[in-house]
Amino acid sequence: MTEELAKHYDPKSVEQKWYAKWCADGDFHAEAAKGGTPYTIVIPPPNVTGILHMGHALNQTIQDVLVRRKRMQGFNTLWVPGTDHAGIATQNVVERKLKKEGRTRQDVGRDAFVDMVWEWRKQYGGTIQNQQRQLGIACDWSRERFTMDEGLSDAVKEVFVRLYEKNLIYRGEYIINWCPRCCTALSDEESEHEDEDGHLWFIRYPVKSDERKKTYLTVATTRPETMLGDTAVAVNPRDERFAAFRGKTLLLPLTDREIPVIEDDYVDPKYGTGAVKVTPAHDPNDFEMGRRHGLESINIMTDTAVMNGAAGPYAGLDRFEARKKVVADLEALGLLEKIEPLRHAVGHCYRCHTAVEPRLSPQWFVKMKPLAEPAIAAVKDGRIRFVPDRWNKVYLEWMENIRDWCISRQIWWGHRIPVYYCDAPGCRAEWAARETPAACPHCGGTHLHQDPDVLDTWFSSWLWPFSVFGWPKETEDLKFFYPTDDLVTAPEIIFFWVARMIMAGLEFMGDVPFRRVYLHGTVRDNQGRKMSKSLGNSIDPIDIIRDFSADALRFSLVALTATGQDVYISKEKFELGRNFATKIWNAARFLLMNTKELPDIAALSPDPNLLTADDQYILSRLHSAIRQCDEFLDRCRFNDYAKTVYEFLWHEFCDWYVEYAKAPLSGSDPARRATVLSIAHFVFARALRLLHPVMPFVTEELYHGMGYCGENETIQFAAWPTALDEEELAAKGVHADAVSYVEAKHEAIARGRNLRADYGLSPAQTADFVLRPADEATGEKVRIDRAAYLTALKADRFEVESGYTPPKPQPSVITPLGTLFLSLAGHVDPEAEKKRLTDQLAKARAELANTEKRLANESFVSRAPAEVVEGARNRKNELAEKIAKLETLLGALA
RNA sequence: GGGCGAUUAGCUCAGUUGGUUAGAGCGCUUGCUUGACAUGCAAGAGGUCACAGAUUCGAGUUCUGUAUCGCCCACCA
Numbered sequence: 001m002t003e004e005l006a007k008h009y010d011p012k013s014v015e016q017k018w019y020a021k022w023c024a025d026g027d028f029h030a031e032a033a034k035g036g037t038p039y040t041i042v043i044p045p046p047n048v049t050g051i052l053h054m055g056h057a058l059n060q061t062i063q064d065v066l067v068r069r070k071r072m073q074g075f076n077t078l079w080v081p082g083t084d085h086a087g088i089a090t091q092n093v094v095e096r097k098l099k100k101e102g103r104t105r106q107d108v109g110r111d112a113f114v115d116m117v118w119e120w121r122k123q124y125g126g127t128i129q130n131q132q133r134q135l136g137i138a139c140d141w142s143r144e145r146f147t148m149d150e151g152l153s154d155a156v157k158e159v160f161v162r163l164y165e166k167n168l169i170y171r172g173e174y175i176i177n178w179c180p181r182c183c184t185a186l187s188d189e190e191s192e193h194e195d196e197d198g199h200l201w202f203i204r205y206p207v208k209s210d211e212r213k214k215t216y217l218t219v220a221t222t223r224p225e226t227m228l229g230d231t232a233v234a235v236n237p238r239d240e241r242f243a244a245f246r247g248k249t250l251l252l253p254l255t256d257r258e259i260p261v262i263e264d265d266y267v268d269p270k271y272g273t274g275a276v277k278v279t280p281a282h283d284p285n286d287f288e289m290g291r292r293h294g295l296e297s298i299n300i301m302t303d304t305a306v307m308n309g310a311a312g313p314y315a316g317l318d319r320f321e322a323r324k325k326v327v328a329d330l331e332a333l334g335l336l337e338k339i340e341p342l343r344h345a346v347g348h349c350y351r352c353h354t355a356v357e358p359r360l361s362p363q364w365f366v367k368m369k370p371l372a373e374p375a376i377a378a379v380k381d382g383r384i385r386f387v388p389d390r391w392n393k394v395y396l397e398w399m400e401n402i403r404d405w406c407i408s409r410q411i412w413w414g415h416r417i418p419v420y421y422c423d424a425p426g427c428r429a430e431w432a433a434r435e436t437p438a439a440c441p442h443c444g445g446t447h448l449h450q451d452p453d454v455l456d457t458w459f460s461s462w463l464w465p466f467s468v469f470g471w472p473k474e475t476e477d478l479k480f481f482y483p484t485d486d487l488v489t490a491p492e493i494i495f496f497w498v499a500r501m502i503m504a505g506l507e508f509m510g511d512v513p514f515r516r517v518y519l520h521g522t523v524r525d526n527q528g529r530k531m532s533k534s535l536g537n538s539i540d541p542i543d544i545i546r547d548f549s550a551d552a553l554r555f556s557l558v559a560l561t562a563t564g565q566d567v568y569i570s571k572e573k574f575e576l577g578r579n580f581a582t583k584i585w586n587a588a589r590f591l592l593m594n595t596k597e598l599p600d601i602a603a604l605s606p607d608p609n610l611l612t613a614d615d616q617y618i619l620s621r622l623h624s625a626i627r628q629c630d631e632f633l634d635r636c637r638f639n640d641y642a643k644t645v646y647e648f649l650w651h652e653f654c655d656w657y658v659e660y661a662k663a664p665l666s667g668s669d670p671a672r673r674a675t676v677l678s679i680a681h682f683v684f685a686r687a688l689r690l691l692h693p694v695m696p697f698v699t700e701e702l703y704h705g706m707g708y709c710g711e712n713e714t715i716q717f718a719a720w721p722t723a724l725d726e727e728e729l730a731a732k733g734v735h736a737d738a739v740s741y742v743e744a745k746h747e748a749i750a751r752g753r754n755l756r757a758d759y760g761l762s763p764a765q766t767a768d769f770v771l772r773p774a775d776e777a778t779g780e781k782v783r784i785d786r787a788a789y790l791t792a793l794k795a796d797r798f799e800v801e802s803g804y805t806p807p808k809p810q811p812s813v814i815t816p817l818g819t820l821f822l823s824l825a826g827h828v829d830p831e832a833e834k835k836r837l838t839d840q841l842a843k844a845r846a847e848l849a850n851t852e853k854r855l856a857n858e859s860f861v862s863r864a865p866a867e868v869v870e871g872a873r874n875r876k877n878e879l880a881e882k883i884a885k886l887e888t889l890l891g892a893l894a
Numbered sequence: 895g896g897g898c899g900a901u902u903a904g905c906u907c908a909g910u911u912g913g914u915u916a917g918a919g920c921g922c923u924u925g926c927u928u929g930a931c932a933u934g935c936a937a938g939a940g941g942u943c944a945c946a947g948a949u950u951c952g953a954g955u956u957c958u959g960u961a962u963c964g965c966c967c968a969c970c971a
Contacts, residue, residue, distance in 0.1 A: 590930035
């Protein structure tokens with residue numbers, strides 16, 4: 001017999017204790033050599049700069065539920081943790097630190113700066129992993145990876161070189177999204193569009209041939225400052241309004257530079273004035289038009305979006321100051337026709353939120369179409385499934401319209417592009433290499449330099465599912481654990497990450513990286529806003545762990561998040577999980593108090609011949625709960641899983657069976673006592689295992705506390721409960737009809753309690769209830785005394801009295817088992833009783849009429865499923881019976 | 895401009911292939927210092943399922959349209 005459980009559950013010490021032990025025992029460690037069936041998840045690596053937020057907590061709890069269950073089911077289960085080097089984000093952090101010292105990264109120099117970032121990582125980069133440990137996630141920390149690890153860097157280089165040699169990576173000068181604060185190119189996905197209130201400025205461009213400058217072509221623009229880089233004005237060739245301007249030359253206001261009028265189908269005659277200023281260096285469409293018409297591109301801005309020399313008198317002005325001045329100057333010249341307000345989308349840097357500047361710039365790109373095709377097929381033919389499946393469409397649409405991926409970044413923290421250039425005069429060799437080359441492969445020259453840019457962070461992330469296993473080396477791990485099984489992430493990164501992993505997996509491994517992608521919702525605050533630092537509405541998961549517990553955090557999050565839906569959270573909601581843990585703790589305490597010696601859990605198998613209906617009932621409910629949990633977990637319905645265990649443990653096991661068990665446990669029949677106790681433990685042990693994936697700590701603590709496993713064992717490897725079907729249950733003495741019997745009994749007792757309440761009986765008063773079966777030949781007696789419900793529950797079965805004749809008048813209720821009579825003549829208010837019965841009668845009659853109408857309907861009877869019609873018939877009979885009884889009772893009262 | 899999601903009890907949300915009487919948690923009301931648990935127990939009130947049509951014997955559930963909110967995508971200057 002172990003010691004008693006503490007009166008109050010102390011999650012803090014328990015959680016710390018178990019996590020340390022699990023790690024020390026290597027419980028999360030998996031090895032390919034052990035064989036078996038693998039189950040693999042790779043974590044979506046959080047940014048190394050990150051701190052755990054509610055989104056992570058939800059994301060990782062879901063993965064932990066999957067992983068822990070699979071481990072209990074005997075899979076060779078591996079969950080690989082790690083972090084992402086998060087190029088721009090991390091560089092920004094270190095740059096901010098430098099700024100406080102009044103320095104910039106340029107002051108420090110590239111190598112020293114990169115060293116500083118590594119140093120930063122060493123000091124602060126472990127924050128999120130420690131928080132993940134507090135959350136209790138069962139990942140194999142011995143396999144932790146970082147996207148800048150040597151092995152992962154090798155993978156990056158390998159992939160780059162292969163794609164380069166396949167001509168799927170190219171360098172070119174195109175319009176890209178430029179962040180003037182981070183001073184780097186961004187991919188399309190890194191530019192976040194947001195609606196902003198802006199203006200449409202209508203500017204008059206004078207026609208050159210008209211010496212009096214009285215003829216103008218008016219263009220509309222949202223960005224007047226870019227006119228300084230205009231090299232044409234375009235109109236639609238079919239737009240006759242501009243026929244007179246064909247072939248004309250215009251004088252660009254403010255500079256008087258000559259620009260042609262060109263004709264291009266791109267121009268929409270219905271928008272603006274039908275004439276478009278063309279700025280090839282600062283707009284992607286204009287760039288394309290410029291190419292089609294052989295126009296010059298004039299870049300008018302510096303890296304930091306300050307006007308450069310090409311902007312003439314505006315040089316040195318920030319782009320927005322330049323805008324004001326350009327508008328003012330145009331107005332002064334009378335060339336500003338009008339201004340209209342306009343709401344339009346403007347791209348912003350996803351890291352620092354600065355307005356993106358479309359800018360002509362030489363960058364590296366990955367040609368995506370050839371990679372996308374197999375990735376589209378993999379989802380179409382079901383090799384990869386998205387859950388919920390509506391994301392298929394989102395994915396496919398993006399993939400089918402995929403554009404080339406700008407992968408170069410003008411920052412220092414990241415994987416440097418493995419492209420080398422020969423500096424020898426006359427030799428302009430350029431090549432990609434896995435190792436730093438010593439000499440030029442063309443001319444043998446040794447003056448070489450490497451491309452200064454680094455790769456987009458996602459260029460290492462997209463290799464994550466196989467680079468973590470040592471690719472490009474053909475490791476045993478890779479063979480065994482790849483492809484992984486499930487990927488759990490947020491829909492926000494379908495394009496950034498999920499889609500690209502699928503492409504990379506198929507391209508480099510020849511197989512999908514995972515078989516199923518579960519996309520969960522976003523965690524929001526009570527008002528539906530995203531949790532963010534600036535709004536100050538975040539709830540820190542670590543605070544919740546401190547104030548409630550990790551189990552409470554995990555359970556509440558999972559229980560409250562419907563599949564793929566966003567979840568609104570406030571601090572009070574975590575009471576759900578806390579209260580549940582407390583409830584389980586107390587149930588365990590009760591069982592233990594009544595247990596003289598620890599049961600041998602392995603041998604626990606209640607004797608089929610000794611089961612009462614109530615015993616059968618709880619066993620049947622247990623199996624039904626297991627069955628449902630399995631189904632829900634298989635379908636990623638994690639909230640339904642959590643609620644099923646909750647409902648079962650709390651309302652069926654505690655509220656019903658434990659209450660029921662109190663009588664036999666304190667009774668005088670040792671055999672009965674033993675049976676009830678063994679059933680209680682049998683059920684409780686399985687319920688704990690069922691709950692373990694979502695509440696790992698309290699279940700482990702109790703599994704030990706109850707003596708369900710040895711000191712050096714763990715619930716983590718206890719077998720996941722198996723659901724038996726009806727036939728198998730019957731063989732174990734659990735019969736289906738016991739359930740309806742107990743449900744009926746439960747209801748009868750509840751009605752008895754209602755009657756007590758209705759008639760204002762104090763708990764001290766004794767009342768006799770008699771339950772009369774429908775044929776009224778016999779009555780069953782249920783005695784309800786001071787502890788009304790307790791005593792009622794004590795009845796293992798009803799005692800049947802023959803020939804019982806109830807006294808009159810008879811206040812009563814109708815139960816599924818018959819009529820429950822209350823012999824309380826002295827306490828009854830006939831008027832109140834009459835009203836109650838009349839109400840019931842009216843309700844029953846209405847429903848009967850409705851049911852009869854349905855049954856009279858030929859179509860219903862012939863076309864509805866047999867069991868539905870049968871159900872309606874039964875209901876009709878039930879109602880008729882009920883009405884007859886109510887009428888009799890009312891008669892008796894009158 | 896396209897796409898997606900949501901609209902069910904005071905609040906937050908479930909409701910799986912259409913099928914008997916639409917559920918839960920929280921909140922609220924009433925009664926309980928019940929020998930595990932007041933972080934608890936028992937009971938109760940509260941809903942014309944956003945609106946309008948359509949299909950059907952039958953619609954919260956399917957279809958069409960409308961409204962409101964939210965999200966994602968998008969190079970109309």
